[in-house]
Amino acid sequence: MKAPTAPAIFRHHFSSMGCPAEIVLYAGNAEYAASAIAGAESEVHRLDHKYSHYRRDSELELMLQQASRARGVRVDDETAALLNFAATQHQVSAGLFDITAGRLTALWDRAQAVPQAQQIHSALALTGWHRVDWDGTRLHVPRGMRLDLGGVVKEYAADRAALQLKSAGIQSGYIDLGGDLHFLGPHPDGSAWRAGVRNPRGAGAIAAMTLHRGGLATSGDYERCLEVDGQRFGHIINPFTGWPVQGLASVTVVAPSCLLAGAVSTLAMLQGRDAGLEFLSTCGLQWMAHDGHFSYPGGDCMLEQPKLLHSCQPERNAKHANISCNNPSSNTSHQTSMAGDFTCHFAGDHGQLVAATG
Amino acid sequence: MKKISTAIQSLIASGLGLPGMQELLAQELSDDGINAQLTYYDEAPLPLSKLAFGSPERYKINTQQLSWVKNLDETYNLTVEYVHEAMSGSSPMYVIPSADEGPLQAMTGATIRDKRDQLSASLQWDNEAYKHTAALGYSIENDYQAIFGSYAGEKESTDGMHTLSWGWSFSEDKIEPYDAIDNGRVLSAKRNSFSASGGFTQVLNKNAVIQTGVSVTREAGFLSDPYKQVWVNDSVLNDSRPDSRLMWAWTTKFRQYMTRSKAALHLDYRYFIDDWGIHSNTLDASWNQPLGHDWEIAPSIRYYTQTSPDFYGPVFFIAPEDAYWSSDYRLATYGSLSYQLNTSLRKEKWSLSFGAEYYQSKEDLALVGTPQDTPALVDFWRLTASFTIKL
Numbered sequence: 001m002k003a004p005t006a007p008a009i010f011r012h013h014f015s016s017m018g019c020p021a022e023i024v025l026y027a028g029n030a031e032y033a034a035s036a037i038a039g040a041e042s043e044v045h046r047l048d049h050k051y052s053h054y055r056r057d058s059e060l061e062l063m064l065q066q067a068s069r070a071r072g073v074r075v076d077d078e079t080a081a082l083l084n085f086a087a088t089q090h091q092v093s094a095g096l097f098d099i100t101a102g103r104l105t106a107l108w109d110r111a112q113a114v115p116q117a118q119q120i121h122s123a124l125a126l127t128g129w130h131r132v133d134w135d136g137t138r139l140h141v142p143r144g145m146r147l148d149l150g151g152v153v154k155e156y157a158a159d160r161a162a163l164q165l166k167s168a169g170i171q172s173g174y175i176d177l178g179g180d181l182h183f184l185g186p187h188p189d190g191s192a193w194r195a196g197v198r199n200p201r202g203a204g205a206i207a208a209m210t211l212h213r214g215g216l217a218t219s220g221d222y223e224r225c226l227e228v229d230g231q232r233f234g235h236i237i238n239p240f241t242g243w244p245v246q247g248l249a250s251v252t253v254v255a256p257s258c259l260l261a262g263a264v265s266t267l268a269m270l271q272g273r274d275a276g277l278e279f280l281s282t283c284g285l286q287w288m289a290h291d292g293h294f295s296y297p298g299g300d301c302m303l304e305q306p307k308l309l310h311s312c313q314p315e316r317n318a319k320h321a322n323i324s325c326n327n328p329s330s331n332t333s334h335q336t337s338m339a340g341d342f343t344c345h346f347a348g349d350h351g352q353l354v355a356a357t358g
Numbered sequence: 359m360k361k362i363s364t365a366i367q368s369l370i371a372s373g374l375g376l377p378g379m380q381e382l383l384a385q386e387l388s389d390d391g392i393n394a395q396l397t398y399y400d401e402a403p404l405p406l407s408k409l410a411f412g413s414p415e416r417y418k419i420n421t422q423q424l425s426w427v428k429n430l431d432e433t434y435n436l437t438v439e440y441v442h443e444a445m446s447g448s449s450p451m452y453v454i455p456s457a458d459e460g461p462l463q464a465m466t467g468a469t470i471r472d473k474r475d476q477l478s479a480s481l482q483w484d485n486e487a488y489k490h491t492a493a494l495g496y497s498i499e500n501d502y503q504a505i506f507g508s509y510a511g512e513k514e515s516t517d518g519m520h521t522l523s524w525g526w527s528f529s530e531d532k533i534e535p536y537d538a539i540d541n542g543r544v545l546s547a548k549r550n551s552f553s554a555s556g557g558f559t560q561v562l563n564k565n566a567v568i569q570t571g572v573s574v575t576r577e578a579g580f581l582s583d584p585y586k587q588v589w590v591n592d593s594v595l596n597d598s599r600p601d602s603r604l605m606w607a608w609t610t611k612f613r614q615y616m617t618r619s620k621a622a623l624h625l626d627y628r629y630f631i632d633d634w635g636i637h638s639n640t641l642d643a644s645w646n647q648p649l650g651h652d653w654e655i656a657p658s659i660r661y662y663t664q665t666s667p668d669f670y671g672p673v674f675f676i677a678p679e680d681a682y683w684s685s686d687y688r689l690a691t692y693g694s695l696s697y698q699l700n701t702s703l704r705k706e707k708w709s710l711s712f713g714a715e716y717y718q719s720k721e722d723l724a725l726v727g728t729p730q731d732t733p734a735l736v737d738f739w740r741l742t743a744s745f746t747i748k749l
Contacts, residue, residue: 089369260373
């Protein structure tokens, strides 16, 4: 009888949804790995094309144009489910999570300085889920309103890509979409993955969370942030005030799905430090929050001592779209990838940090 | 997961609405586990005003059940179950006519003690849209042995809106009654049964499902009860029933999820008819209400009404020509009401449930047929406790 081939680890880097992405998996041979990876990558591109707010030709843009007409637009099932999920987030956060804050997000995203009160005021006038007519199938939005599904779609895409890998028979591996991760299952020997939590105020990781499977997502004020006179303004905007939220610097959550992990971390950020920490303490999940000074681990958070971790030095050569094969038993030195100016992930094998999120 | 806020529960529920999400998270819900269940069944004593002789104490049954489920691989799922039952009490033998007090029940005198052990295994496997379950089991008592087996198949449509199901089952039983020679009972006898069924489930909308199905069962061999006798024309003769029986049952089940209360209403109806002349109707309604903190409570009520077969009578003053007779109270025309309350606590890694049932049967609860005085009609309590741990 032929001995089964030991699974090897395969890595594939690509770029989608405006951030670097990586798929890491164990498979018996390269051909099998490549076909599974291709399926997962094309699923991410499909969702990017459908929902991206960077693309003027995305289906979301076309849908919004129709949605502002008098009769509104009938949306497909997938979009309806995403809108329903966003509506649930809006409801459970008493309006703090609001996908209609697209104008505000765009305003702060482009800003080189703090926007003028008048600019914020006009963007606020086109913000508010209560201004939207949504009955579960048909959507009508006021003219000029922008929907930002960015806080939902990337996490959903990580889950969908993981589903593609799972359907292809992959049992061990993960997908990392710019810090939103979904782990399919543990290493072939049953050991857990270790995901690093990035220090929001410095280089390297502050801790590692271990998990076998499920989603991991981080929200932070350090991505796409604006600094004025030492004050930091993140990209998570309070839809009532029009200003970026203050209080927590980053929140990382582990949940059965990346979608849920992302929703919980964003909702915690939106509530500020005290309410955010209280919300996290009742979420029943593993989480790790940082307020810029201190870390707050919570739930059954499987944290490891930060001193045991490698410090992660960034390297400026990210976008290599290839499949590489490493021997899983050898502890090759970890890689770090950079895109723009934030660390997206670290790679690693057994005993090493696989992903610092952010 | 530990204590989860309602906000997170809403997010989880809403997230599962996204395409592929349930499939992706299915791996989190492996069926591997062990279940232990205890059941205590207690029949009310026969009222002394209805007792001719013997002990009024009726059956008490203690049942212990242990089952183990293991996913063998992605396709196969094995379940092994062991059941032990200990019974004690007296049982009704026959009815004696009495001009003054109406018919009186003769009961066995000494307390009967018996135990039953049953071992069964079932294998479940999935094959794309098909799901199959095959089972085999063996049950043994001092006076009874049975081998039984079954197969059930299911096919879901590609859009998941309807499911076809079909199956069959068989049983081969052998009975060797106690004290057969002293009591003139059959020394050894066999019976068998074969059943086939088919059903259809339709999703009506996102909150309602209906299932309907038909089953046909044929029993053959010694179908009489060797421990029961009948008063026939001043003699006490052995229970005597036809040696074959053909039964039909039509079952319809309806499930409605209530969005506002997050509860589920279950409504089940069953119509049964056989060639002995029995027909029965069963209506079952239950309300499954989540209470928060992983608790659920389910009150339910069941109504049952049946007509007796042609050869039933409490007593026979003229012997029927075909020599079939029975005064088994379970064949009488009667009706029953059963009230149940089940509660369960479901955690990620384990679950616990408790149930209580009170059952009451009476002649005048019968909706169809003409009831006759049936002194042995029984009331009982049943209490269950069950614990499941996921492995």
